[in-house]
Amino acid sequence: MKTLTEVTKDALELPSDQRFTLARILLDVSESDAPADAGVDEAWEQEIARRMATVEEGTAKYRSSADVFTELDRRFPG
Numbered sequence: 182m183k184t185l186t187e188v189t190k191d192a193l194e195l196p197s198d199q200r201f202t203l204a205r206i207l208l209d210v211s212e213s214d215a216p217a218d219a220g221v222d223e224a225w226e227q228e229i230a231r232r233m234a235t236v237e238e239g240t241a242k243y244r245s246s247a248d249v250f251t252e253l254d255r256r257f258p259g
Contacts, residue, residue, distance in 0.1 A: 185257045186250050193246065 183191075192203055208225075235241040 184259065186253055189250065189253060190246075 192200060195203065232241070
């Protein structure tokens, strides 16, 4: 079985539209296990739109992939 870091690296190699689809699939699967909360979907849609806007405007703060993977390994060992 692949580690979270390996899966993340593979996912980051996908084109952006496929990464978005993968994220939706993972959220849909996760949501089926969680109790429904009316406003959560709308809040996520707003957050996604806000984050996309910061990228498009050039105001997003980026981190190197090495920093991201180090943080993932720290937070999710195994």
